[in-house]
Amino acid sequence: xxxxxxxxxxxxxxxxxxxxxxxxxxxxxxxxxxxxxxxxxxxxxxxxxxxxxxxxxxxxxxxxxxxxxxxxxxxxxxxxxxxxxxxxxxxxxxxxxxxxxxxxxxxxxxxxxxxxxxxxxxxxxxxxxxxxxxxxxxxxxxxxxxxxxxxxxxxxxxxxxxxxxxxxxxxxxxxxxxxxxxxxxxxxxxxxxxxxxxxxxxxxxxxxxxxxxxxxxxxxxxxxxxxxxxxxxxxxxxxxxxxxxxxxxxxxxxxxxxxxxxxxxxxxxxxxxxxxxxxxxxxxxxxxxxxxxxxxxxxxxxxxxxxxxxxxxxxxxxxxxxxxxxxxxxxxxxxxxxxxxxxxxxxxxxxxxxxxxxxxxxxxxxxxxxxxxxxxxxxxxxxxxxxx
Amino acid sequence: xxxxxxxxxxxxxxxxxxxxxxxxxxxxxxxxxxxxxxxxxxxxxxxxxxxxxxxxxxxxxxxxxxxxxxxxxxxxxxxxxxxxxxxxxxxxxxxxxxxxxxxxxxxxxxxxxxxxxxxxxxxxxxxxxxxxxxxxxxxxxxxxxxxxxxxxxxxxxxxxxxxxxxxxxxxxxxxxxxxxxxxxxxxxxxxxxxxxxxxxxxxxxxxxxxxxxxxxxxxxxxxxxxxxxxxxxxxxxxxxxxxxxxxxxxxxxxxxxxxxxxxxxxxxxxxxxxxxxxxxxxxxxxxxxxxxxxxxxxxxxxxxxxxxxxxxxxxxxxxxxxxxxxxxxxxxxxxxxxxxxxxxxxxxxxxxxxxxxxxxxxxxxxxxxxxxxxxxxxxxxxxxxxxxxxxxxxxxxxxxxxxxxxxxxxxxxxxxxxxxxxxxxxxxxxxxxxxxxxxxx
Numbered sequence: 001x002x003x004x005x006x007x008x009x010x011x012x013x014x015x016x017x018x019x020x021x022x023x024x025x026x027x028x029x030x031x032x033x034x035x036x037x038x039x040x041x042x043x044x045x046x047x048x049x050x051x052x053x054x055x056x057x058x059x060x061x062x063x064x065x066x067x068x069x070x071x072x073x074x075x076x077x078x079x080x081x082x083x084x085x086x087x088x089x090x091x092x093x094x095x096x097x098x099x100x101x102x103x104x105x106x107x108x109x110x111x112x113x114x115x116x117x118x119x120x121x122x123x124x125x126x127x128x129x130x131x132x133x134x135x136x137x138x139x140x141x142x143x144x145x146x147x148x149x150x151x152x153x154x155x156x157x158x159x160x161x162x163x164x165x166x167x168x169x170x171x172x173x174x175x176x177x178x179x180x181x182x183x184x185x186x187x188x189x190x191x192x193x194x195x196x197x198x199x200x201x202x203x204x205x206x207x208x209x210x211x212x213x214x215x216x217x218x219x220x221x222x223x224x225x226x227x228x229x230x231x232x233x234x235x236x237x238x239x240x241x242x243x244x245x246x247x248x249x250x251x252x253x254x255x256x257x258x259x260x261x262x263x264x265x266x267x268x269x270x271x272x273x274x275x276x277x278x279x280x281x282x283x284x285x286x287x288x289x290x291x292x293x294x295x296x297x298x299x300x301x302x303x304x305x306x307x308x309x310x311x312x313x314x315x316x317x318x319x320x321x322x323x324x325x326x327x328x329x330x331x332x333x334x335x336x337x338x339x340x341x342x343x344x345x346x347x348x349x350x351x352x353x354x355x356x357x358x359x360x361x362x363x364x365x366x367x368x369x370x371x372x373x374x375x376x377x378x379x380x381x382x383x384x385x386x387x388x
Numbered sequence: 389x390x391x392x393x394x395x396x397x398x399x400x401x402x403x404x405x406x407x408x409x410x411x412x413x414x415x416x417x418x419x420x421x422x423x424x425x426x427x428x429x430x431x432x433x434x435x436x437x438x439x440x441x442x443x444x445x446x447x448x449x450x451x452x453x454x455x456x457x458x459x460x461x462x463x464x465x466x467x468x469x470x471x472x473x474x475x476x477x478x479x480x481x482x483x484x485x486x487x488x489x490x491x492x493x494x495x496x497x498x499x500x501x502x503x504x505x506x507x508x509x510x511x512x513x514x515x516x517x518x519x520x521x522x523x524x525x526x527x528x529x530x531x532x533x534x535x536x537x538x539x540x541x542x543x544x545x546x547x548x549x550x551x552x553x554x555x556x557x558x559x560x561x562x563x564x565x566x567x568x569x570x571x572x573x574x575x576x577x578x579x580x581x582x583x584x585x586x587x588x589x590x591x592x593x594x595x596x597x598x599x600x601x602x603x604x605x606x607x608x609x610x611x612x613x614x615x616x617x618x619x620x621x622x623x624x625x626x627x628x629x630x631x632x633x634x635x636x637x638x639x640x641x642x643x644x645x646x647x648x649x650x651x652x653x654x655x656x657x658x659x660x661x662x663x664x665x666x667x668x669x670x671x672x673x674x675x676x677x678x679x680x681x682x683x684x685x686x687x688x689x690x691x692x693x694x695x696x697x698x699x700x701x702x703x704x705x706x707x708x709x710x711x712x713x714x715x716x717x718x719x720x721x722x723x724x725x726x727x728x729x730x731x732x733x734x735x736x737x738x739x740x741x742x743x744x745x746x747x748x749x750x751x752x753x754x755x756x757x758x759x760x761x762x763x764x765x766x767x768x769x770x771x772x773x774x775x776x777x778x779x780x781x782x783x784x785x786x787x788x789x790x791x792x793x794x795x796x797x798x799x800x801x802x803x804x805x806x807x808x809x810x811x812x813x814x815x816x817x818x819x820x821x822x823x824x825x826x827x828x829x
Contacts (some may be wrong), residue, residue, distance in 0.1 A: 018450065021440050021451075022447050023451070024444070025447075123456040123693065124456040124700065125476050126701035158642070159635055159639075159650050159653070160574065160639060162638075162639060170574060171566070171574055173567070174572065175647075288471065289706065289708045290743060290746070292389040292393065292706050292707070293393075293702060295701075306707065310710060310713065
């Protein structure tokens with residue numbers, strides 16, 4: 001073997017070793033299951049494939065947690081994990097499922113609305129694969145993931161993504177983005193079928209209000225706000241006023257869902273069902289392109305010198321100081337906003353009440369952190385633990 | 389954090405420059421990414437990063453980054469395979485001979501059609517080198533027959549090839565930068581077409597427009613290869629029509645037509661070339677040669693993904709973004725037409741995610757039209773493809789056309805006027821992006 005071939009063989013061997021090492025981490029992430037201890041009000045865990053059969057056996061056959069008071073009332077549905085790279089959604093979903101006590105009506109929770117996207121990391125962004133919350137019994141661990149479904153589960157993308165049914169043209173990769181694929185269609189690609197299944201659930205189960213949990217970079221203008229469909233604007237406006245006046249040091253605003261922008265929950269769920277559709281945003285510095293070192297600490301503590309520097313140049317849409325946007329603040333805001341919107345909903349539609357107890361509000365979460373809100377799955381009976 | 393990120397950038401630059409003395413651009417870039425990653429792993433222990441772990445490893449970041457532009461690479465390779473087959477089947481020779489036969493007495497029409505022929509391969513593949521390698525030689529032969537001297541001929545081929553890479557629908561710089569900024573790659577066709585077509589036409593007419601109206605048909609035909617027996621307009625057009633039908637069908641009947649993706653569309657169109665070719669083509673040989681020829685460019689796209697991921701991991705990408713977004717707009721307008729081509733000469737497509745993404749963010753923040761502004765940048769970048777150290781398209785043009793003159797003293801010097809014209813138009817598009825937003829339909 002001459003020198004060139006020796007170099008080539010060596011390079012091939014090194015490449016195989018590195019690919020295997022990287023692949024092992026990737027494989028471990030794809031196989032990791034998040035344990036959810038079923039709380040006192042959980043009466044059933046359904047699969048999304050009950051509403052869109054083609055999802056059976058796919059990565060997106062999500063768990064749907066049904067919390068029922070057995071007292072007649074309305075139904076509120078919470079979506080976490082629409083964009084898996086925004087961890088507050090799944091964390092808030094776990095807190096609700098493990099702790100909520102329903103006193104009237106039903107609460108429906110999906111922790112991993114686009115589970116496929118949580119099974120791989122986002123190329124080029126250097127995200128950590130997992131995030132952890134310290135508890136009294138050890139660490140609770142979630143997958144982080146990408147914004148869109150994995151190409152392993154939905155590939156190839158079209159040349160241009162033409163949204164159904166509006167025919168609006170979107171970027172090709174947005175066909176894997178759950179929040180661009182509503183209301184979905186049964187013959188579509190994986191994520192379109194996922195949103196179709198979720199829409200079927202919303203229509204068949206007569207969901208009164210849908211809340212989609214998100215986070216946004218501070219450079220993004222739709223920040224710390226509730227984006228509301230026309231049918232949810234009164235609820236959003238009232239909740240925003242009360243939260244800003246009584247709870248949040250940083251105000252929460254209201255944005256009206258643009259009628260011409262298709263595929264998003266706040267537009268399509270309201271247009272294609274009777275559910276009032278709301279989307280919550282809170283600031284997450286790790287999503288900013290101008291962030292510094294990308295690691296789990298930034299994700300959970302939300303502190304970053306570079307983002308702070310950008311704030312000094314008035315380039316941000318949310319305040320940023322040395323305290324950052326820690327995970328407790330972000331989760332606390334979403335939990336309070338959920339509870340406040342439900343309260344306003346109950347005021348406006350008193351004949352379909354939904355009463356939720358056992359969920360802490362913003363101040364308590366910020367003070368006590370998150371660990372105390374999670375149950376140890378190893379101590380729970382096997383039939384009281386579900387896996388996402 | 390600032391000191392750490394500056395150190396990472398210094399390591400990247402120093403290791404790249406040292407490695408470049410012995411290694412290729414892509415291997416040098418990989419070496420700089422690995423060195424920066426290793427430094428970050430040990431200098432920033434708070435991240436909990438290891439070299440090999442099952443939860444948070446440096447190796448995973450390098451491997452994962454390499455797949456960032458996987459789809460773009462597939463499109464690039466399959467599109468180039470398609471165009472190479474068209475050339476091998478004699479289709480390009482047939483088209484060029486027809487142009488000479490039909491329009492030899494009308495120089496302007498002839499130049500117009502030759503510009504179109506130069507634009508198609510790059511527009512479909514996003515690669516100026518592909519344009520040079522598939523049609524550059526033949527178009528160059530016609531230009532010689534029209535009395536264009538070697539320097540201006542080589543410059544015309546380079547400039548039109550550079551503009552073809554910028555032309556829609558496939559503009560790799562815009563695609564890569566848009567993907568990094570969560571900006572849909574929709575609406576770019578208008579501004580890219582206006583800038584690239586006007587740039588290509590100006591270049592062709594400036595460099596080859598002067599001379600006798602009538603070319604020596606015999607001399608031209610003698611230098612052009614003959615298409616194989618049986619080649620006709622239908623055989624040439626069928627693969628392109630098939631390609632257009634597949635693309636348009638996905639847009640016209642999006643909910644009924646199966647989604648097969650651009651790489652498969654190009655591969656199926658390649659099969660039509662094979663079926664229509666009057667001569668039997670060795671598909672496997674052409675494919676392996678295509679991949680072999682594209683290895684340096686595909687290599688850059690793979691390695692740049694790893695480099696960008698390491699820069700993002702270590703905060704260096706954020707530092708670059710921050711330094712860019714706090715710059716005054718006037719400074720950018722006055723310097724981008726120089727900075728972008730020079731950076732392209734150094735880093736090739738890597739500049740799109742590295743500089744393009746923070747610039748898009750800045751333009752967004754300043755209320756500019758990001759699509760028009762990015763289109764302008766995406767037409768400026770390929771101008772740098774004749775600049776060192778890479779000079780991929782410039783070198784390809786010189787080699788393909790057998791140019792014997794001085795590279796900078798003759799070839800690049802003659803390109804300067806068309807380059808300035810393109811740079812001027814692009815700068816106007818940057819400054820008036822908001823007013824030109826109607827182009828982004």
